[in-house]
Amino acid sequence: MNEKAIGDTVTAARAASELGLRRGEFQLAVQLGVVRAAARGPDGVRRWRRAELDRIRSLEGFPDSLKERVRTVGTVTGAALLGTSPGRFTRLARCGYLTPVSYRINRYRAVVWAYLAEEVREFGRREPRLLAGPAPARDREALASGADLRPRNWRGRHTGQLLRQCTDRWERAAVTAAVLSPEVLAETVPDEAERILLTALAPARPYGHPQLPSAAEVAGRLLRAQHPDEVLWYRAALYLALAEARSVEGDGLQGADIHPGAAHARKVAVLVE
Numbered sequence: 580m581n582e583k584a585i586g587d588t589v590t591a592a593r594a595a596s597e598l599g600l601r602r603g604e605f606q607l608a609v610q611l612g613v614v615r616a617a618a619r620g621p622d623g624v625r626r627w628r629r630a631e632l633d634r635i636r637s638l639e640g641f642p643d644s645l646k647e648r649v650r651t652v653g654t655v656t657g658a659a660l661l662g663t664s665p666g667r668f669t670r671l672a673r674c675g676y677l678t679p680v681s682y683r684i685n686r687y688r689a690v691v692w693a694y695l696a697e698e699v700r701e702f703g704r705r706e707p708r709l710l711a712g713p714a715p716a717r718d719r720e721a722l723a724s725g726a727d728l729r730p731r732n733w734r735g736r737h738t739g740q741l742l743r744q745c746t747d748r749w750e751r752a753a754v755t756a757a758v759l760s761p762e763v764l765a766e767t768v769p770d771e772a773e774r775i776l777l778t779a780l781a782p783a784r785p786y787g788h789p790q791l792p793s794a795a796e797v798a799g800r801l802l803r804a805q806h807p808d809e810v811l812w813y814r815a816a817l818y819l820a821l822a823e824a825r826s827v828e829g830d831g832l833q834g835a836d837i838h839p840g841a842a843h844a845r846k847v848a849v850l851v852e
Contacts, residue, residue, distance in 0.1 A: 588626035599642045604649045606786040616744040651693040661703045663710045674718045675728035684794040752820035753780035758804050758813045
């Protein structure tokens with residue numbers, strides 16, 4: 580049996596190759612909804628139907644139009660697109676005008692953000708007044724206080740992308756729970772069995788998340804809500820997600836076996852009782 584293709588479906592690596600995308604570009608296309616997310620198979624691996632690949636290939640301007648939709652830029656190239664300086668570009672991003680779409684950790688353990696080229700150009704067309712001259716007073720005050728909205732805005736974007744791919748309510752709750760620290764999660768979800776289930780269903784780390792411990796530690800902080808009001812927002816969202824999941828399942832975890840990870844989580848829950 581071909582490991583990359585089963586019936587009329589293919590794995591992410593094969594799908595990326597057939598669409599002429601690098602693996603990271605393909606993952607970004609899925610996150611953005613450009614390529615429709617695929618359901619997981621019995622083995623937990625997502626596979627894409629060839630019909631979806633055919634749909635993408637039939638779009639006007641393929642493959643150049645597809646590549647452009649997932650094209651990302653860093654600070655220097657983004658500033659060039661806007662016709663401004665890298666310093667101003669960074670200030671605009673820190674103040675929340677531009678939302679990163681991905682990140683990497685460089686050899687100095689610094690976060691390097693990437694932005695969608697399309698969104699950068701659109702911002703330039705929409706807000707030309709911000710590309711030259713003095714910054715607005717509120718931005719100057721925010722920068723003076725050390726504000727940097729890039730991590731928070733990225734988390735919000737990434738969480739929203741994951742939620743759109745969810746197939747059931749417990750999985751949605753797990754996406755929201757993953758943004759909270761273990762300590763805050765324990766306060767928010769006192770039921771240990773539910774916490775085990777949420778952990779079992781937690782989304783995978785973003786594509787390209789570093790493996791080296793020193794870099795992974797830096798990147799790991801990007802995945803957690805930091806500011807108190809951000810933490811409060813995700814706690815409230817988790818309360819609502821859990822209420823929906825419990826109401827559908829009838830009584831907590833009783834019906835949670837609809838998800839492949841739930842059976843394992845319930846076995847673990849029995850062991851810790």
